[in-house]
Amino acid sequence: MAKQTRGLCKYCGKEYTKGGMLKHLHACKERKKALEAESGKSRCGYYELVICGKYNKQYWLIIEIKETATLRVLDQFIRDIWVECCGHLSTFDINGVNYDAHPAETDFWGTPARSMNYKLKDVISEGMAFEYEYDFGSTTSLSIEVREHRMGIRTKENVTILSRNNPPEILCSICKNNPAKWVNPEGWYEGVPFWCDECLEAEREDDMAEDDYDEEDYEEDYEEDYEDYYYEDNLLPVCNSPRMGVCGYEGSDKYPEIFEPDKK
Ligand SMILES: [Zn+2]
Ligand SMILES: [Zn+2]
Ligand SMILES: [Zn+2]
Known part of the structure; x- marks a missing residue:
């Protein structure tokens, strides 16, 4: 398998593998400073999530998301950054229950799926893992780990990217020399x-x-x-996503291929 990808820390710009980054984020001085500098009266819980390609772990995202955000918000974020090509269906599988973008009304296949209007805090908890699928034909499967939960000042954004893998090095299959495009x-x-x-x-x-x-x-x-x-x-x-080369996927319109940290 290819060597592990590395990514940059949002706060200090240092580079680590995914495992290294998870440790680093709890020790990062720049992050500590940034969190201490936040002001506001209202507080809010945040989950730290690690999202990976289920069959291609070179692709990973470490994010914080408000506990009051719905699964729909998470679905939209995943679509925007990694998977959206032509509006396919998607689902979360959490403890054997499916939460669909457009749940069928009839209970034809067995357990009816729920909608994505559930708040995260009502369906996930620290330490658990769940799965996500986009497109039930040429499916992109992701695994999501809930690393931790913390209380902090309520910010405007639902989702904050803490780090993301740098694009893996992929060479042209013909000349085996130039980066593949x-x-x-x-x-x-x-x-x-x-x-x-x-x-x-x-x-x-x-x-x-x-x-x-x-x-x-x-x-x-x-x-x-x-x-x-x-x-x-x-x-x-070629793009920085586990959906690269699938259906009509051409990359994200909203996020750059390479994560841009606050500090370089
Ligand atoms: Zn850092
Ligand atoms: Zn498509
Ligand atoms: Zn070539």
Whole structure:
């Protein structure tokens, strides 16, 4: 398996593996200072959650979320940062009970699912783990651990990212030298999933050479076909998510690929 990914601490910008970060976050002086500097009368409980790709643990998020936030808020956060491609269904599995984004009204399959309108504090507790699935066809499965619960000043944000894995190093499957920029979902089976721009262009030129082209038409067709090529091959951008290369996933619109700490 690939080496462990590392991530940056939101407060001090230091880099650790996931395990190292979990320890660090409780000792980070910058974090302590930041929490002490918060002001406000109202207090609130927060859960520290570790969210990982169930089958790809290189991808991880460490967040704090208000205990009064609903599962729907957590679902939306996960969609925004990691999984949303075309509005698929999703579900949390907590102690054998499903909480669905759109629960079916009839009890057709057995235990009816609940909605996501439950507050976290009513369904999770410190030390437990639960699961999340997005898209019941090409499913992305995540495991979520509830690391701890703390009381603090009530902040405006429901969710605060404490750290996140840096993008794993993925090399082009052809040249095995350049960082991969594209992923071919069908390539998982053919052994050529990852492409850099140079190799993609070289492949394209090979294909072009096989066709008979008039010199004059060449430039124009080349431009057009180049666009088609991306489309036809269903290439997707390499991105920092356990949903990379699945369905039409093209990365997050709301969050940068690399986590930006408060202090660098
Ligand atoms: Zn720190
Ligand atoms: Zn999709
Ligand atoms: Zn290459």
